[in-house]
Amino acid sequence: NAGVTQTPKFQVLKTGQSMTLQCAQDMNHEYMSWYRQDPGMGLRLIHYSVGAGITDQGEVPNGYNVSRSTTEDFPLRLLSAAPSQTSVYFCASSYLGGGTGELFFGEGSRLTVL
Amino acid sequence: GQQVMQIPQYQHVQEGEDFTTYCNSSTTLSNIQWYKQRPGGHPVFLIQLVKSGEVKKQKRLTFQFGEAKKNSSLHITATQTTDVGTYFCAGPLYNQGGKLIFGQGTELSVKP
Numbered sequence: 001n002a003g004v005t006q007t008p009k010f011q012v013l014k015t016g017q018s019m020t021l022q023c024a025q026d027m028n029h030e031y032m033s034w035y036r037q038d039p040g041m042g043l044r045l046i047h048y049s050v051g052a053g054i055t056d057q058g059e060v061p062n063g064y065n066v067s068r069s070t071t072e073d074f075p076l077r078l079l080s081a082a083p084s085q086t087s088v089y090f091c092a093s094s095y096l097g098g099g100t101g102e103l104f105f106g107e108g109s110r111l112t113v114l
Numbered sequence: 115g116q117q118v119m120q121i122p123q124y125q126h127v128q129e130g131e132d133f134t135t136y137c138n139s140s141t142t143l144s145n146i147q148w149y150k151q152r153p154g155g156h157p158v159f160l161i162q163l164v165k166s167g168e169v170k171k172q173k174r175l176t177f178q179f180g181e182a183k184k185n186s187s188l189h190i191t192a193t194q195t196t197d198v199g200t201y202f203c204a205g206p207l208y209n210q211g212g213k214l215i216f217g218q219g220t221e222l223s224v225k226p
Contacts, residue, residue: 033214035216040123040218041218042120042202042216042217042218042219043157043202043204043216043219044216045213045214045215045216048213056213058213059213059215090156090157092157100144100145100162100206101162102147102159102162103147103149103157103159103204103214104159105156105157105158106156107155107156108156
């Protein structure tokens, strides 16, 4: 099994450009989430989903959009990139939601906004 | 708002020394999870604690959940170079199903 797959692994954007970080899981997990990781800040929750068609905001949702049309996919969209969005982004999924149960992380997407 | 705080931020030890990281929540947690992230890697689940006062061991790693379910600790006995990485605790936000909040992490370096 591939687990959680994120693409791209690296991306450089200019301020104002848009892009989508892709996340797919093949474990039939209902719960999926996006975190960003910045030095000294730990992992901060951006958006999450408890099932297809259901999404909600995390700690730092501004500047990001998500959708969940299928169980497998949970893309993260940056509509107008800003330098403050330079970060490492992790997608994670879990069989159980509600903050219970092991989170499986993708390998991360490193984004630089110039 | 609810926070999960972790200390210390960094810890440098000599191989063979013990290591402890502490996690504190501003509110009672239904459970707490611990993850390890190797340099350049992604977080990997280590364990989940659910019961008040729970203690679990994984070889040289000992995890504790406080009696009030507001704090937790991870203790590593006789560190090895393979223990290098950042250790995170994480807990669910009260009454906000789906929001798993992470502490800032403790970065462990081990001198051989």
